[in-house]
Amino acid sequence: MGKLRDRKNRHDDFYRRAKRESYAARSVYKLEEIDRRFKLMKAGQRVLDLGCRPGSWMQYAAARVGPRGMVVGLDREPVDIALPPHVTTLVGDVLEIDVAELRQGCSCFQLVMSDMAPDTTGVAFTDQVRSAELTGRALDIALAVGCPNGAFVAKLLMGEGFEPLLARLRETYASAKTVRPQATRKSSTEVYLVGTGKKAGAGKAEPEAEPAPASSEPEQNA
Numbered sequence: 001m002g003k004l005r006d007r008k009n010r011h012d013d014f015y016r017r018a019k020r021e022s023y024a025a026r027s028v029y030k031l032e033e034i035d036r037r038f039k040l041m042k043a044g045q046r047v048l049d050l051g052c053r054p055g056s057w058m059q060y061a062a063a064r065v066g067p068r069g070m071v072v073g074l075d076r077e078p079v080d081i082a083l084p085p086h087v088t089t090l091v092g093d094v095l096e097i098d099v100a101e102l103r104q105g106c107s108c109f110q111l112v113m114s115d116m117a118p119d120t121t122g123v124a125f126t127d128q129v130r131s132a133e134l135t136g137r138a139l140d141i142a143l144a145v146g147c148p149n150g151a152f153v154a155k156l157l158m159g160e161g162f163e164p165l166l167a168r169l170r171e172t173y174a175s176a177k178t179v180r181p182q183a184t185r186k187s188s189t190e191v192y193l194v195g196t197g198k199k200a201g202a203g204k205a206e207p208e209a210e211p212a213p214a215s216s217e218p219e220q221n222a
Protein backbone atom coordinates (compact mmCIF):
# COMPACT_ATOMS: atom_id res chain seq x y z
CA MET A 1 0.00 0.00 0.00
CA GLY A 2 2.72 2.44 1.08
CA LYS A 3 4.81 1.48 -1.92
CA LEU A 4 1.88 2.04 -4.28
CA ARG A 5 1.29 5.50 -2.88
CA ASP A 6 5.01 6.31 -3.22
CA ARG A 7 4.97 5.26 -6.86
CA LYS A 8 1.88 7.37 -7.53
CA ASN A 9 3.61 10.41 -6.04
CA ARG A 10 6.72 9.78 -8.11
CA HIS A 11 4.66 9.71 -11.27
CA ASP A 12 3.83 13.39 -11.18
CA ASP A 13 3.10 15.87 -13.98
CA PHE A 14 6.78 16.20 -14.91
CA TYR A 15 7.13 12.42 -15.13
CA ARG A 16 4.05 12.13 -17.35
CA ARG A 17 5.18 15.03 -19.52
CA ALA A 18 8.62 13.43 -19.97
CA LYS A 19 6.94 10.18 -21.08
CA ARG A 20 4.71 12.09 -23.50
CA GLU A 21 7.64 14.07 -24.94
CA SER A 22 9.86 10.95 -25.16
CA TYR A 23 12.50 12.13 -22.71
CA ALA A 24 14.40 9.50 -20.76
CA ALA A 25 13.79 11.25 -17.40
CA ARG A 26 11.72 14.01 -15.81
CA SER A 27 14.95 15.76 -14.75
CA VAL A 28 15.08 17.25 -18.26
CA TYR A 29 12.71 19.97 -17.05
CA LYS A 30 15.21 21.08 -14.42
CA LEU A 31 17.82 21.62 -17.12
CA GLU A 32 15.28 23.25 -19.42
CA GLU A 33 14.39 25.78 -16.71
CA ILE A 34 18.04 26.53 -15.92
CA ASP A 35 18.84 26.88 -19.63
CA ARG A 36 15.87 29.21 -20.15
CA ARG A 37 16.87 31.39 -17.21
CA PHE A 38 20.62 31.55 -17.86
CA LYS A 39 20.62 31.12 -21.68
CA LEU A 40 23.28 28.44 -21.45
CA MET A 41 23.14 26.68 -24.80
CA LYS A 42 23.36 27.79 -28.41
CA ALA A 43 23.54 26.03 -31.77
CA GLY A 44 27.01 24.74 -32.58
CA GLN A 45 28.26 24.55 -28.98
CA ARG A 46 30.01 21.68 -27.20
CA VAL A 47 28.51 20.32 -23.98
CA LEU A 48 29.97 17.86 -21.46
CA ASP A 49 27.37 15.97 -19.34
CA LEU A 50 28.70 14.21 -16.21
CA GLY A 51 26.39 11.54 -14.79
CA CYS A 52 24.41 11.43 -18.03
CA ARG A 53 22.32 8.25 -17.67
CA PRO A 54 19.50 7.59 -18.56
CA GLY A 55 20.04 10.46 -20.98
CA SER A 56 17.36 13.18 -20.86
CA TRP A 57 19.91 15.99 -20.41
CA MET A 58 21.83 14.70 -23.43
CA GLN A 59 18.60 14.52 -25.47
CA TYR A 60 17.84 18.12 -24.55
CA ALA A 61 21.40 19.38 -25.12
CA ALA A 62 21.69 17.53 -28.44
CA ALA A 63 18.58 19.31 -29.71
CA ARG A 64 19.74 22.71 -28.42
CA VAL A 65 23.27 22.57 -29.89
CA GLY A 66 22.13 20.85 -33.09
CA PRO A 67 24.19 18.68 -35.45
CA ARG A 68 26.97 21.29 -35.75
CA GLY A 69 27.47 21.03 -32.01
CA MET A 70 28.66 18.13 -29.87
CA VAL A 71 27.59 16.46 -26.65
CA VAL A 72 29.86 14.16 -24.63
CA GLY A 73 28.28 12.22 -21.76
CA LEU A 74 29.92 10.18 -19.01
CA ASP A 75 28.28 7.76 -16.60
CA ARG A 76 29.28 4.78 -14.47
CA GLU A 77 26.55 2.81 -16.26
CA PRO A 78 26.10 2.46 -20.01
CA VAL A 79 23.41 4.60 -21.65
CA ASP A 80 20.86 2.52 -23.49
CA ILE A 81 18.71 5.03 -25.36
CA ALA A 82 19.18 6.00 -29.03
CA LEU A 83 20.93 9.35 -29.42
CA PRO A 84 21.87 11.41 -32.50
CA PRO A 85 25.36 11.05 -34.04
CA HIS A 86 26.70 14.27 -32.51
CA VAL A 87 26.39 12.66 -29.04
CA THR A 88 29.20 10.47 -27.67
CA THR A 89 28.78 8.54 -24.45
CA LEU A 90 31.58 7.16 -22.26
CA VAL A 91 31.38 4.66 -19.41
CA GLY A 92 33.53 5.44 -16.38
CA ASP A 93 33.70 6.81 -12.88
CA VAL A 94 34.08 10.58 -12.75
CA LEU A 95 36.33 10.25 -9.71
CA GLU A 96 38.79 8.06 -11.63
CA ILE A 97 38.57 9.02 -15.30
CA ASP A 98 41.46 10.74 -17.03
CA VAL A 99 40.19 14.22 -17.88
CA ALA A 100 41.96 14.06 -21.27
CA GLU A 101 39.64 11.20 -22.25
CA LEU A 102 36.62 13.43 -21.74
CA ARG A 103 37.79 15.90 -24.37
CA GLN A 104 37.00 13.58 -27.30
CA GLY A 105 38.97 15.85 -29.59
CA CYS A 106 37.39 19.09 -28.31
CA SER A 107 39.62 21.97 -27.34
CA CYS A 108 37.06 22.95 -24.67
CA PHE A 109 33.36 22.78 -23.77
CA GLN A 110 31.14 25.86 -23.60
CA LEU A 111 29.00 24.11 -20.97
CA VAL A 112 29.99 21.48 -18.40
CA MET A 113 27.00 20.10 -16.52
CA SER A 114 26.58 17.47 -13.82
CA ASP A 115 23.42 15.87 -12.53
CA MET A 116 25.44 13.30 -10.60
CA ALA A 117 23.96 11.94 -7.42
CA PRO A 118 25.70 9.64 -4.94
CA ASP A 119 24.20 6.34 -3.87
CA THR A 120 22.37 7.63 -0.83
CA THR A 121 22.84 6.02 2.58
CA GLY A 122 20.00 7.79 4.39
CA VAL A 123 22.58 9.44 6.68
CA ALA A 124 22.27 13.09 5.67
CA PHE A 125 25.84 14.11 6.53
CA THR A 126 27.37 11.18 4.60
CA ASP A 127 25.15 11.82 1.58
CA GLN A 128 26.05 15.52 1.60
CA VAL A 129 29.78 14.79 1.80
CA ARG A 130 29.54 12.34 -1.13
CA SER A 131 27.47 14.77 -3.16
CA ALA A 132 30.00 17.55 -2.50
CA GLU A 133 32.82 15.24 -3.60
CA LEU A 134 31.09 14.59 -6.95
CA THR A 135 30.25 18.25 -7.46
CA GLY A 136 33.78 19.29 -6.53
CA ARG A 137 35.17 16.86 -9.06
CA ALA A 138 32.72 18.18 -11.68
CA LEU A 139 34.00 21.69 -10.98
CA ASP A 140 37.63 20.52 -11.26
CA ILE A 141 36.77 19.05 -14.67
CA ALA A 142 34.92 22.20 -15.76
CA LEU A 143 37.95 24.28 -14.81
CA ALA A 144 40.20 21.93 -16.80
CA VAL A 145 38.12 21.55 -19.99
CA GLY A 146 35.60 24.42 -19.89
CA CYS A 147 36.07 27.22 -22.42
CA PRO A 148 36.95 30.73 -21.23
CA ASN A 149 33.62 32.48 -20.55
CA GLY A 150 31.93 29.05 -20.47
CA ALA A 151 29.26 27.87 -18.06
CA PHE A 152 28.90 25.23 -15.34
CA VAL A 153 25.77 23.63 -13.88
CA ALA A 154 25.90 20.99 -11.14
CA LYS A 155 23.57 19.35 -8.70
CA LEU A 156 24.46 19.41 -5.01
CA LEU A 157 22.71 18.17 -1.89
CA MET A 158 22.44 21.18 0.42
CA GLY A 159 24.51 21.01 3.59
CA GLU A 160 28.10 19.99 4.16
CA GLY A 161 30.35 21.30 1.41
CA PHE A 162 27.91 23.84 -0.02
CA GLU A 163 29.63 27.04 1.14
CA PRO A 164 33.19 26.05 0.08
CA LEU A 165 31.93 24.96 -3.34
CA LEU A 166 29.98 28.16 -3.83
CA ALA A 167 33.06 30.14 -2.80
CA ARG A 168 35.16 28.28 -5.40
CA LEU A 169 32.52 28.91 -8.04
CA ARG A 170 32.56 32.62 -7.24
CA GLU A 171 36.32 32.71 -7.52
CA THR A 172 36.37 31.03 -10.91
CA TYR A 173 33.17 32.29 -12.66
CA ALA A 174 31.97 35.86 -13.12
CA SER A 175 28.54 34.92 -11.80
CA ALA A 176 27.66 32.16 -9.32
CA LYS A 177 24.10 31.30 -8.34
CA THR A 178 22.16 28.53 -6.68
CA VAL A 179 18.85 27.49 -8.19
CA ARG A 180 16.10 25.12 -7.19
CA PRO A 181 14.10 24.38 -10.36
CA GLN A 182 10.35 23.79 -10.20
CA ALA A 183 10.73 20.15 -11.25
CA THR A 184 12.75 19.44 -8.07
CA ARG A 185 10.82 17.08 -5.83
CA LYS A 186 9.53 18.76 -2.68
CA SER A 187 11.21 16.13 -0.50
CA SER A 188 14.63 16.70 -2.10
CA THR A 189 17.38 18.82 -0.58
CA GLU A 190 19.13 19.26 -3.93
CA VAL A 191 20.03 22.58 -5.51
CA TYR A 192 21.93 23.40 -8.70
CA LEU A 193 25.03 25.55 -8.71
CA VAL A 194 25.18 27.68 -11.86
CA GLY A 195 28.38 29.45 -12.88
CA THR A 196 28.52 31.64 -15.97
CA GLY A 197 31.46 33.51 -17.47
CA LYS A 198 34.36 31.24 -16.60
CA LYS A 199 37.24 33.55 -15.78
CA ALA A 200 40.35 33.54 -17.91
CA GLY A 201 43.02 31.52 -16.14
CA ALA A 202 40.55 29.88 -13.74
CA GLY A 203 41.63 26.35 -12.97
CA LYS A 204 45.20 26.80 -14.14
CA ALA A 205 46.52 27.97 -10.80
CA GLU A 206 45.29 28.63 -7.30
CA PRO A 207 41.81 30.27 -7.35
CA GLU A 208 42.01 34.05 -7.56
CA ALA A 209 41.03 35.80 -4.35
CA GLU A 210 38.30 38.17 -5.50
CA PRO A 211 35.20 39.51 -3.77
CA ALA A 212 32.03 37.49 -4.37
CA PRO A 213 29.91 38.99 -7.16
CA ALA A 214 26.71 37.05 -6.44
CA SER A 215 24.30 36.24 -3.62
CA SER A 216 24.39 32.82 -1.96
CA GLU A 217 20.62 32.82 -1.51
CA PRO A 218 18.90 30.17 -3.65
CA GLU A 219 16.73 31.91 -6.25
CA GLN A 220 13.04 31.48 -5.66
CA ASN A 221 10.80 30.26 -8.43
CA ALA A 222 7.65 32.14 -9.27
Ligand SMILES: C[S@@+](CC[C@H](N)C(=O)[O-])C[C@H]1O[C@@H](n2cnc3c(N)ncnc32)[C@H](O)[C@@H]1O
Residues within 6 Å of the ligand: 024, 025, 027, 028, 050, 051, 052, 053, 054, 055, 056, 057, 058, 074, 075, 076, 077, 092, 093, 094, 095, 115, 116, 117, 118, 134
Ligand atom coordinates in the same frame (compact mmCIF):
# COMPACT_ATOMS: atom_id res chain seq x y z
C1 LIG B 1 20.11 11.61 -11.55
S1 LIG B 1 21.02 10.61 -12.65
C2 LIG B 1 21.28 11.67 -14.04
C3 LIG B 1 20.06 11.89 -14.89
C4 LIG B 1 20.39 12.57 -16.19
N1 LIG B 1 20.74 13.97 -15.99
C5 LIG B 1 19.21 12.54 -17.13
O1 LIG B 1 18.58 13.57 -17.30
O2 LIG B 1 18.94 11.48 -17.70
C6 LIG B 1 22.61 10.58 -11.89
C7 LIG B 1 23.61 9.73 -12.60
O3 LIG B 1 24.89 9.99 -12.04
C8 LIG B 1 25.66 8.83 -12.20
N2 LIG B 1 26.82 8.86 -11.32
C9 LIG B 1 26.83 8.90 -9.96
N3 LIG B 1 28.09 8.86 -9.50
C10 LIG B 1 28.89 8.80 -10.58
C11 LIG B 1 30.31 8.71 -10.74
N4 LIG B 1 31.14 8.67 -9.68
N5 LIG B 1 30.82 8.68 -11.99
C12 LIG B 1 29.98 8.70 -13.07
N6 LIG B 1 28.64 8.77 -12.97
C13 LIG B 1 28.09 8.81 -11.74
C14 LIG B 1 24.69 7.70 -11.86
O4 LIG B 1 25.13 6.47 -12.43
C15 LIG B 1 23.39 8.21 -12.49
O5 LIG B 1 23.15 7.65 -13.75
